[in-house]
Amino acid sequence: MTSRPATVRVAAGQGFWGDWLEAPYRQVTGGPIDYLMMDYLAEVTMSILQKQKSRDASLGYATDFITQMERILPTVIERGIKVTANAGGVNPRACAAAVAAVAKKLGLSGKLKIGVVTGDDLLGRLDGLVARGHELKNLDTGRPLRDVRDRVLSANAYLGAAPVVDALRRGAQVVITGRVTDTGLTLGPLMHAFGWSGDAWDLIAAGTVAGHIIECGAQASGGNCLNDWEHIPDLANVGYPIVEAQAGGTFELVKHPRSGGRIDVAGVTEQLVYEMGDPQSYITPDGIADFTTIQLKQNGKDRVQVSGVKGKPATDKLKVSIAYFYGYKAVGTLVYAWPDALKKAQAADRVLRQRLEDLKLKFEAIHTEFVGATATHGPLALADFDASEIPEVQLRIGVRSADQAPVDRFTREIAPLILNGPPSVTGFAGGRPKPEEIVAYWPALIDRKVVEPKVEIVDA
Amino acid sequence: MTRGRAGRAGRARRARTIRLVEIAHARSGDKGDTANIGLIARNPKDYPLLVKQVTAARVARHFTGMIKGLVERFELPNLFALNFLLHGALDGGGTISLKTDAQGKVFSTALLRMEIEVGR
Numbered sequence: 064m065t066s067r068p069a070t071v072r073v074a075a076g077q078g079f080w081g082d083w084l085e086a087p088y089r090q091v092t093g094g095p096i097d098y099l100m101m102d103y104l105a106e107v108t109m110s111i112l113q114k115q116k117s118r119d120a121s122l123g124y125a126t127d128f129i130t131q132m133e134r135i136l137p138t139v140i141e142r143g144i145k146v147t148a149n150a151g152g153v154n155p156r157a158c159a160a161a162v163a164a165v166a167k168k169l170g171l172s173g174k175l176k177i178g179v180v181t182g183d184d185l186l187g188r189l190d191g192l193v194a195r196g197h198e199l200k201n202l203d204t205g206r207p208l209r210d211v212r213d214r215v216l217s218a219n220a221y222l223g224a225a226p227v228v229d230a231l232r233r234g235a236q237v238v239i240t241g242r243v244t245d246t247g248l249t250l251g252p253l254m255h256a257f258g259w260s261g262d263a264w265d266l267i268a269a270g271t272v273a274g275h276i277i278e279c280g281a282q283a284s285g286g287n288c289l290n291d292w293e294h295i296p297d298l299a300n301v302g303y304p305i306v307e308a309q310a311g312g313t314f315e316l317v318k319h320p321r322s323g324g325r326i327d328v329a330g331v332t333e334q335l336v337y338e339m340g341d342p343q344s345y346i347t348p349d350g351i352a353d354f355t356t357i358q359l360k361q362n363g364k365d366r367v368q369v370s371g372v373k374g375k376p377a378t379d380k381l382k383v384s385i386a387y388f389y390g391y392k393a394v395g396t397l398v399y400a401w402p403d404a405l406k407k408a409q410a411a412d413r414v415l416r417q418r419l420e421d422l423k424l425k426f427e428a429i430h431t432e433f434v435g436a437t438a439t440h441g442p443l444a445l446a447d448f449d450a451s452e453i454p455e456v457q458l459r460i461g462v463r464s465a466d467q468a469p470v471d472r473f474t475r476e477i478a479p480l481i482l483n484g485p486p487s488v489t490g491f492a493g494g495r496p497k498p499e500e501i502v503a504y505w506p507a508l509i510d511r512k513v514v515e516p517k518v519e520i521v522d523a
Numbered sequence: 524m525t526r527g528r529a530g531r532a533g534r535a536r537r538a539r540t541i542r543l544v545e546i547a548h549a550r551s552g553d554k555g556d557t558a559n560i561g562l563i564a565r566n567p568k569d570y571p572l573l574v575k576q577v578t579a580a581r582v583a584r585h586f587t588g589m590i591k592g593l594v595e596r597f598e599l600p601n602l603f604a605l606n607f608l609l610h611g612a613l614d615g616g617g618t619i620s621l622k623t624d625a626q627g628k629v630f631s632t633a634l635l636r637m638e639i640e641v642g643r
Contacts, residue, residue: 203556290548332561335604336563336599336602336604337550337552338552339552339561340554340559342606354602355600355601356601392621428614428615428621438624439623439630439632442588442589443633443636459623462621463615463621501618501619503615503617503619504617504618
């Protein structure tokens with residue numbers, strides 16, 4: 064075993080599938096880092112990937128990752144940077160094979176070990192699990208999974224940092240996982256580099272908080288930051304955040320020199336409270352972090368220290384992310400102009416709703432918004448300005464149903480309003496709305512002991 | 524229906540009414556059909572004002588007609604922040620929702636319209 068480093072730098076490269084393509088390259092070339100972590104999996108992403116895999120057994124992973132690796136792999140190997148990514152989706156082995164092919168193409172064969180983490184995919188085991196009494200009740204509604212079992216498209220347990228640590232310990236330079244938590248991709252490298260044990264709960268919590276802060280990429284370094292937003296410098300050139308950690312669990316958030324954005328206490332606080340539930344109980348597979356113990360301090364320009372984090376032992380459950388087919392929806396829009404733009408849009412909404420009712424179409428929901436007036440702030444918006452002077456309002460109306468037929472019929476009812484509804488209407492160039500299939504998310508818990516993470520090492 | 528800010532000036536001579544946006548910033552996100560709003564004092568000295576006046580009950584009243592469920596509040600005195608959970612706020616949330624703001628990303632800014640009293 065080599066000696067432990069004094070500090071370890073884990074850089075965020077992607078905050079979601081679709082994030083800035085330039086970020087990973089800038090992170091590996093803009094200054095020293097030890098690890099690059101890339102988060103690709105949102106809740107419904109797994110079902111999309113499962114669908115792709117069912118059509119072609121060699122697919123089912125985040126293909127962006129391969130393009131990214133082709134660009135950064137020479138630098139990654141030259142500088143000895145390690146990569147953790149949950150880009151494997153529902154097919155981490157195929158993702159690893161694609162990365163190995165890229166390494167070969169770049170003449171880097173024999174220079175790369177890839178760690179592959181699987182064991183999260185429960186789709187093929189669902190009936191057995193349900194038969195053995197695992198109800199997989201919906202955490203929000205309490206309904207048992209059997210209510211939607213025949214419509215389930217994917218089911219993945221959230222794995223934590225442990226298999227990532229295992230892969231790194233076995234020499235992997237690139238670790239490709241399925242549904243490993245976003246935070247585990249940062250915590251794993253820290254546990255490995257510093258030799259943190261899995262029951263050092265305060266350290267686990269510190270690494271989890273570090274992961275939470277950088278898992279959304281630039282949202283911790285000036286992106287989507289409300290505080291003083293107009294003065295955040297050079298967002299065009301925004302530097303993604305980097306965790307600079309010490310073995311004792313204290314870490315600093317920094318970014319590469321000469322990059323844009325800002326790292327300050329206010330911005331880091333915004334990211335800490337993002338998607339937060341009970342702050343004393345931020346539960347991950349690795350442990351529970353208490354966000355009310357976090358201490359922040361500005362240690363210099365674009366440098367925020369995070370310390371004092373306390374943790375509690377992990378629970379005996381893992382969260383399971385299940386996706387199932389829910390039904391259909393469609394959303395149509397039209398734009399109404401001054402004078403009385405809002406009134407016209409409201410009148411059009413009434414006309415349309417009456418027509419849907421006269422057609423006896425059954426919907427689970429009809430939802431109307433007036434974009435430009437009340438879409439995001441509801442009635443609160445109208446209290447603060449004179450609605451009669453709004454230059455234009457977009458009428459945005461959506462419907463949802465278990466059946467496709469009423470949704471299809473709805474899509475034919477928008478365009479006629481242009482000629483047979485209230486006046487001063489435009490903005491229909493996109494044609495009639497397209498019905499979409501709804502794949503919904505079913506969160507559940509399962510006993511940890513029935514999920515077995517597996518780690519393989521592949522030589523590229 | 525407009526409530527001009529000037530119209531309120533004479534109401535109380537010592538207390539001044541301001542909107543939260545003047546002393547706080549916020550970020551919000553989602554978990555299923557629940558939106559969360561983290562409300563953060565721009566200056567730590569204003570955190571007690573938030574604790575005292577921005578109660579779960581007031582936030583529930585503020586969002587009347589916009590949310591179907593309860594409002595929970597958690598305190599983070601270490602960050603000078605409050606966290607609110609607004610249940611039933613997102614028309615089912617995620618992919619089910621028909622809302623523009625299906626993931627509650629800007630619910631936070633709607634809270635910043637709330638008025639509180641300062642400077643007694």
